[in-house]
Amino acid sequence: MLLPDRCSIKEKGKDCVNPPEFVISVVETNDEYMVGVTCKNHKDRISEKLVILQQAGKIPQGKIKFSELKAVGTDCVRSDPDDLIQL
Template identity: 55%
Template sequence: MMPDKCSVSEEGKQCVNPPQFIVSIVDGKDEYMFGLTCQKHRHIVTGKLTILQDEGKIHSGKISFTPVKSVGTDCIHGDADDLVQIDLKKSN
């Protein structure tokens, strides 16, 4: 499960936009997820992560924005045939 809102807060107010990108740092073969952002805040997140990298507070590496993909399925459902009846009558 992912949050339904962008991770960015401006002036103490949480962004109400849905997340459009997973933000991570790619460092060689490792990847570290930092949060979610909408298109509107993508440049702000890039700037903040760049500053934190320059200060040595987070891993250096390429800042990556992976589009969030919505996944849904209707293949899981239950039928009456799926139920199992357990008879707890004791026979002597």
């Protein structure tokens, strides 16, 4: 499974072109759901946005986790590179 090679954030209609540094996931009791990847610049803003998405029921409830990309294995990762997160 390939990870996107760019940050999953879209800001003001433009895709972020930075390389991803963190994998964003939502941790539930027995499951971990990958939301996307983010660069360092967007890390704080995306965590605020994810809370809003959780309140709106767009992504699973649970603890939002950021993992440094280099530390992440590939087998538990699900992703859709076209599924960008609009800030």
